[in-house]
Amino acid sequence: MATVPRGFFRNQYTLVHLKILLRAVLSGKITVRKMWNWMRCNLAYLLQRETSGAAPYMVSIELWNECNADCVFCRDAKGVIYDVNPGGVGTIEKGRMPMEMAKDIILQLKDYLLVAVLYTNGEPLMYKDLAEVIRFATDHRVPTIIASNGILLDEKRSQAILAAGLDLIKIQLSGFYQETYSVQIRKGNVEQLKQNIRDFIRLRNEGRYGTIVLIDYIYYNYNKHEFPLVKKFCEELGLMLSIRPGNPKHGLEDKEPPLSTEKLPLEISCDWLWKGMQVNYNGDVLQCCEAVVWSKPPVYEKFQTQKSRLIEVWNGPAATSTRNLMTTKGRGSMPMCAGCLRKGISFKW
Numbered sequence: 173m174a175t176v177p178r179g180f181f182r183n184q185y186t187l188v189h190l191k192i193l194l195r196a197v198l199s200g201k202i203t204v205r206k207m208w209n210w211m212r213c214n215l216a217y218l219l220q221r222e223t224s225g226a227a228p229y230m231v232s233i234e235l236w237n238e239c240n241a242d243c244v245f246c247r248d249a250k251g252v253i254y255d256v257n258p259g260g261v262g263t264i265e266k267g268r269m270p271m272e273m274a275k276d277i278i279l280q281l282k283d284y285l286l287v288a289v290l291y292t293n294g295e296p297l298m299y300k301d302l303a304e305v306i307r308f309a310t311d312h313r314v315p316t317i318i319a320s321n322g323i324l325l326d327e328k329r330s331q332a333i334l335a336a337g338l339d340l341i342k343i344q345l346s347g348f349y350q351e352t353y354s355v356q357i358r359k360g361n362v363e364q365l366k367q368n369i370r371d372f373i374r375l376r377n378e379g380r381y382g383t384i385v386l387i388d389y390i391y392y393n394y395n396k397h398e399f400p401l402v403k404k405f406c407e408e409l410g411l412m413l414s415i416r417p418g419n420p421k422h423g424l425e426d427k428e429p430p431l432s433t434e435k436l437p438l439e440i441s442c443d444w445l446w447k448g449m450q451v452n453y454n455g456d457v458l459q460c461c462e463a464v465v466w467s468k469p470p471v472y473e474k475f476q477t478q479k480s481r482l483i484e485v486w487n488g489p490a491a492t493s494t495r496n497l498m499t500t501k502g503r504g505s506m507p508m509c510a511g512c513l514r515k516g517i518s519f520k521w
């Protein structure tokens with residue numbers, strides 16, 4: 173059985189959060205109004221109130237759910253995304269969010285957002301207007317983060333997102349040599365990826381952009397022997413490293429332990445409903461990021477650019493009745509939540 177090393181390398185998310193916060197404070201992206209809203213959202217969650225703060229303090233925007241890596245746990249060899257809804261249609265439709273929609277979402281929530289997460293299930297570097305959306309958020313004092321497989325992180329794209337003011341990028345490097353790297357990640361050259369990371373750091377340092385870089389190691393039996401090499405790589409470049417257990421679904425079930433044997437915390441209320449909002453590429457306003465891989469998810473509203481009012485949706489009838497359900501009957505009352513092990517609104521695990 174694979175076990176994730178405990179202790180220092182469990183993950184460094186606390187340090188990541190502190191770094192993001194510090195950077196946001198220093199760049200004037202934190203206001204009294206945002207902190208007041210953050211307190212209200214947290215208090216509403218603690219008290220399990222039907223309404224939350226004035227707005228979510230985190231929004232997750234799926235710009236495009238296309239990906240160029242086709243990882244085994246996420247989609248099949250033809251890139252078809254697996255549907256995690258056991259009673260669903262079996263696959264997830266793909267699509268791209270118009271840039272004007274992404275900008276409108278940020279504009280409507282800018283006075284409250286502590287962070288805009290500009291990816292959910294797709295590869296954000298495939299979205300050609302990514303730098304422009306980051307720039308728009310930066311201009312409106314909204315911190316931004318993305319996670320990437322790094323395959324497309326060439327100098328041109330790196331320079332564009334650095335100059336646009338990206339606050340954090342998480343890059344997956346789950347193997348040091350190609351043979352190991354390719355077990356889960358069907359496409360991508362790990363030597364090119366490592367060079368992309370080195371070049372990104374050089375450009376960041378030359379331009380003094382200060383973007384935070386976190387290397388993401390998804391830990392399996394098959395790649396655990398290469399973890400020390402990735403750790404050394406990160407130390408040489410001065411990068412933070414996070415480690416999390418891998419998902420063995422869709423091909424590694426007989427070789428790897430299941431993702432978690434933890435008892436489902438059905439009684440534990442979910443933070444997402446009080447703190448974060450998800451908007452899918454097609455404008456579906458959703459209760460959390462899990463919903464983008466759940467076919468036919470419950471939808472708060474279909475967002476229409478310059479028509480929908482997200483602040484009204486946030487404490488509107490669909491959102492409040494979902495919070496009520498969570499409060500009174502727990503996550504076991506909703507099919508999508510019943511099998512979900514997520515706690516908090518941070519990165520998974």
Ligand code: SF4
Nearest residue numbers: 442460462508509512
């Ligand atoms: S319990 Fe899971 S599926 Fe339900 S709202 Fe929370 S994160 Fe989403």
